[in-house]
Amino acid sequence: MDAIAPPVTRFARTPGVARRERLQAVAKWVFFTMALAMIVPLVAIVVYLLVQAAPSLNWEFLVEVPKKGMREGGIWPAFVGTLYLVAISLAIAAPIGVLAAIYLNEYSRESWFNRVINLAVINLAGVPSIVHALFGLGAFVYAARFGYSIISASLTLAIMTLPVIIASTREALASVPMSFREACWNVGATRWQTIRAVVLPNSISGILTGVILQVSRAAGETAPIMFTGAVFFKAVQRGDWFPYRLGDQCMALSMHLYTVSTQVPNVRESIPYATAVVLLGSVLLVNATAIAVRVWLRGRKKW
Amino acid sequence: MSPTAALSIVTRGLNLWYGSFQALIDVSIGIRERQITSLIGPSGCGKTTLLRCFNRINERFSYVRTTGEIEVLGQSILAPEVSLIELRKAVGMVFQRPNPLPISVYENVVFGLRVHSRRSELRRSELDQAVETALTEVGLWKDLKDRLGARATTLQLEQQQKLCIARLLPLKPEVILMDEPCSALDVEATRAIEELMFTLRERYTIVIVTHNMAQARRASDECIFMLLGEVVEHSPTADLFLNPRKEKTADYIEGRYG
Ligand SMILES: Nc1ncnc2c1ncn2[C@@H]1O[C@H](COP(=O)(O)OP(=O)(O)OP(=O)(O)O)[C@@H](O)[C@H]1O
Ligand SMILES: [Mg+2]
Numbered sequence: 001m002d003a004i005a006p007p008v009t010r011f012a013r014t015p016g017v018a019r020r021e022r023l024q025a026v027a028k029w030v031f032f033t034m035a036l037a038m039i040v041p042l043v044a045i046v047v048y049l050l051v052q053a054a055p056s057l058n059w060e061f062l063v064e065v066p067k068k069g070m071r072e073g074g075i076w077p078a079f080v081g082t083l084y085l086v087a088i089s090l091a092i093a094a095p096i097g098v099l100a101a102i103y104l105n106e107y108s109r110e111s112w113f114n115r116v117i118n119l120a121v122i123n124l125a126g127v128p129s130i131v132h133a134l135f136g137l138g139a140f141v142y143a144a145r146f147g148y149s150i151i152s153a154s155l156t157l158a159i160m161t162l163p164v165i166i167a168s169t170r171e172a173l174a175s176v177p178m179s180f181r182e183a184c185w186n187v188g189a190t191r192w193q194t195i196r197a198v199v200l201p202n203s204i205s206g207i208l209t210g211v212i213l214q215v216s217r218a219a220g221e222t223a224p225i226m227f228t229g230a231v232f233f234k235a236v237q238r239g240d241w242f243p244y245r246l247g248d249q250c251m252a253l254s255m256h257l258y259t260v261s262t263q264v265p266n267v268r269e270s271i272p273y274a275t276a277v278v279l280l281g282s283v284l285l286v287n288a289t290a291i292a293v294r295v296w297l298r299g300r301k302k303w
Numbered sequence: 304m305s306p307t308a309a310l311s312i313v314t315r316g317l318n319l320w321y322g323s324f325q326a327l328i329d330v331s332i333g334i335r336e337r338q339i340t341s342l343i344g345p346s347g348c349g350k351t352t353l354l355r356c357f358n359r360i361n362e363r364f365s366y367v368r369t370t371g372e373i374e375v376l377g378q379s380i381l382a383p384e385v386s387l388i389e390l391r392k393a394v395g396m397v398f399q400r401p402n403p404l405p406i407s408v409y410e411n412v413v414f415g416l417r418v419h420s421r422r423s424e425l426r427r428s429e430l431d432q433a434v435e436t437a438l439t440e441v442g443l444w445k446d447l448k449d450r451l452g453a454r455a456t457t458l459q460l461e462q463q464q465k466l467c468i469a470r471l472l473p474l475k476p477e478v479i480l481m482d483e484p485c486s487a488l489d490v491e492a493t494r495a496i497e498e499l500m501f502t503l504r505e506r507y508t509i510v511i512v513t514h515n516m517a518q519a520r521r522a523s524d525e526c527i528f529m530l531l532g533e534v535v536e537h538s539p540t541a542d543l544f545l546n547p548r549k550e551k552t553a554d555y556i557e558g559r560y561g
Binding site for chain 2: 109110111177179180182183184185186187188189190193197198202
């Protein structure tokens with residue numbers, strides 16, 4: 001009697017394949033959990049901050065000056081101080097960094113000079129901010145005799161952000177296809193004409209993003225400005241946009257946060273949190289602008 | 304082909320090193336004016352390198368060293384007083400992948416003019432005229448005259464490649480170098496570019512690098528066969544394919560290597 005052969009399915013799952021599929025499913029879940037683990041604390045922090053800060057969060061808090069030894073009132077002087085520091089430091093670091101990066105990426109050929117600069121940029125980008133603070137203290141406050149001042153603090157922040165701006169700008173420039181440059185050179189364009197006509201228009205969004213991202217770094221750092229120009233308290237008019245001159249010391253959000261959290265007893269509990277929310281909010285606002293600018297510029301470039 | 308045709312490009316004892324690697328060895332050739340000369344040979348034999356010598360674009364690598372002589376239109380181009388900018392005006396290059404700039408068709412064509420003149424010297428009517436002439440010469444005018452504002456990178460590949468040729472023309476070049484200009488194109492587009500080469504031959508000297516033996520045979524007047532950095536044979540195309548003088552050439556065209 002012939003046994004009826006069982007129907008043979010082709011492409012059936014063998015035990016080996018099943019095991020690999022299970023492994024794959026596990027791997028996917030592990031990675032997903034990690035991604036979640038990254039988001040959850042972030043959301044938790046923001047929510048926690050907002051809840052804690054709620055009692056103090058209002059327009060008055062932003063434009064009012066601190067009162068009663070910083071136990072009451074607002075944060076206007078610190079907010080304006082941070083604006084000054086960030087704006088001035090970027091006004092110094094951005095042009096220098098971008099122009100240096102253009103030289104390094106577009107003009108210089110492979111050479112020992114180029115390699116030394118590269119090495120310097122990479123290493124400077126990794127120097128801890130406290131070291132920059134000490135450098136700024138020695139170089140700007142004492143050696144250059146700027147004293148403890150906005151200009152010293154801004155220069156220190158500029159030195160700190162410069163290497164990162166150079167690195168990010170170079171990256172943006174390097175992402176412009178070589179074939180565009182060749183196309184230009186082949187009709188006899190000089191390097192500068194090539195840069196202006198083709199390289200910059202196609203890398204400007206990346207360059208701007210890199211520069212703007214340094215805003216959050218400059219705004220958040222405490223050590224470099226504490227050593228060189230930020231003070232605990234400065235008497236300022238409510239809502240005054242021009243309370244400081246370059247040679248003055250100033251208040252700053254990051255420093256103020258440190259002060260009200262650790263140095264002043266009996267501060268109203270919501271004040272440090274509200275300060276943190278303002279700092280975080282300003283930084284996020286700037287970053288969102290950066291993203292918007294990038295999307296806008298991206299929309300115009302297609303290749 | 305008239306044997307009296309003048310030579311556009313002459314090299315004598317040309318050697319080129321990338322660092323310590325010698326990519327061109329004692330290359331001595333003469334390329335005829337208003338002819339299509341193709342450079343053939345297996346991958347890595349130095350075709351691109353030789354082509355790029357003719358407008359000195361190799362020099363952007365600091366580790367490239369050249370000895371010997373290259374004359375273009377009777378002028379030694381390695382002489383110190385030669386301006387690369389003027390040289391590249393006269394010797395244009397078309398690349399393997401079409402590389403239009405990411406700007407409009409119109410601006411691509413006038414790019415060379417803009418590069419070489421002050422803004423105030425260029426009148427709109429002249430530019431318009433230059434665009435029409437150049438695009439007509441490469442056979443794009445009819446298709447593109449209503450789309451001059453379109454971004455050049457959105458065109459079909461064939462149109463892009465023709466545009467890259469048109470971009471050279473307003474500068475009135477003498478020599479057009481093409482490095483595998485059809486390798487990114489399909490059969491139809493390849494034929495179109497080859498036909499274009501035939502019409503351009505009346506006005507320009509054309510040097511084309513190709514991997515495609517059939518193309519060299521169809522489209523060129525003379526052929527230069529290279530191997531490992533050396534020129535093995537340089538003859539009229541028909542001779543090279545029908546009665547190669549060297550054994551290595553015969554091996555190559557019969558497909559024994561490469
Ligand atoms: N920029 C460079 N740096 C170092 N070596 C190079 C460089 N360009 C080319 N070479 C070397 O020089 C030799 C010739 O290269 P070339 O590109 O001229 O060959 P080719 O004949 O055009 O090849 P293909 O047919 O693949 O395009 C090759 O061995 C290559 O590895
Ligand atoms: Mg090649």
